[in-house]
Amino acid sequence: MSTPTFDDFDGWIWLDGASVPWREAKVHILTHALHYATSVFEGQRAYNGTIFELEAHTARLFKSAEIMGMEIEQSADEINQACYDNLHKNGFKDAYQRPIAWRGSEKMGITVAGTKVHVAVASWEWPSYFSPQAKLKGLRLCMSDYRRPDPKTAPILAKTAANYPISCLSKDIAEKSGYDDALLLDWEGYIGEATGANIFFIKGNEVHTPSLKCVLDGITRRTVIGLARGKAMTVIERNIRPEEMADFDQAFLTGTAAEVTPLAEVAGYSFVVGEEIKDLMQSYDDLVRSKPL
Ligand SMILES: Cc1ncc(COP(=O)(O)O)c(C=O)c1O
Known part of the structure; x- marks a missing residue:
């Protein structure tokens, strides 16, 4: 049996304020970030149900967004809550989590004006990066x-x-x-x-x-x-x-x-x-x- 690809897991992804089934968390081909790398993200780990240094990760996400001139609509507390909500919705205690914010497909071209900053949090079980x-x-x-x-x-x-x-x-x-x-x-x-x-x-x-x-x-x-x-x-x-x-x-x-x-x-x-x-x-x-x- 072939290993499932990352767009083909069971589970939930927090996307712009709602939980969506994993396979439905998609972006359009004309997403600004896909063409111009206008996205910021975090990699965090939960151990025994607690996300290690969550506040620090969220603070760095906001700092990265500031450097990239991106305004995240949600507050830091809302992002923290989204991280826990997604962990719990997926039933994980130990997981890797990927919050990401990106400019969407509202406009195309180098100019960023008119694009919306979307946010998602994905969680999956990822035991060890190196063997x-x-x-x-x-x-x-x-x-x-x-x-x-x-x-x-x-x-x-x-x-x-x-x-x-x-x-x-x-x-x-x-x-x-x-x-x-x-x-x-x-x-x-x-x-x-x-x-x-x-x-x-x-x-x-x-x-x-x-x-x-x-x-x-x-x-x-x-x-x-x-x-x-x-x-x-x-x-x-x-x-x-x-x-x-x-x-x-x-x-x-x-x-x-x-x-x-x-x-x-x-x-x-x-x-x-x-x-x-x-x-x-x-x-x-x-x-x-x-x-x-
Ligand atoms: C380029 C780079 N340096 C360093 C790190 C380590 O950062 P952290 O300890 O916050 O995961 C990461 C991982 O996110 C990385 O991608």
Whole structure:
């Protein structure tokens, strides 16, 4: 039997204020966002019935919309409620959720005036972004030829579809070359991030991660920085040159989908899956599951 495609699940999608059957949650071919990438979105996870850091995700959705000049009609509270309503309507306790806002098919052309900002929330069961074996051994990343652009060149600080072609292309090349993922440098040649996750390095008691000049302000990144500081590790956010990877012992990715995932290799540099990473993975796991129902 063939695996169902993403437009062919049972379940419900919250769309512009109403719950609609999954297969009926459609947009028209002349949707502005499909042509011009005028959409913003979030990726969040529910654990044991609680959406981890929901308010932070919704705040970032609104921030992304502001950068993209999009006005979301609903309030943050209404979006939060929609996220829970959709989780419950689908009967999930553990799920990945995708709130998305986009310019619709009311007008076509570069001008955005006259388009409506639509909002939807979809939820599905998505256990682990990377395979459990890859997570145990550590992932292998190649170096992408694409770079994260200067915020003056693209709306790179927003979580918008407009930024994802470089991720999709890099991921595709990585997978076709036998890697799990790719690392993108920033426009100045410093380490940026992976295609859908932030990157960290460990040396002794120090944790180093690129500053936020053109990488996504990851909510898992923030959480893991807090966890590492709670373990009396020193966290340093700065420009990191690729050659510095030779000096680090351990490396890992963070993301809502990826959670905390160790790295074994990045662009020819090798890393061990050490005790510090295992400890952070465990603490993250405990934290996301610790919230009351
Ligand atoms: C490009 C990129 N960087 C980083 C992240 C990690 O962000 P978060 O931890 O908020 O999921 C994501 C995932 O959303 C991403 O797509």
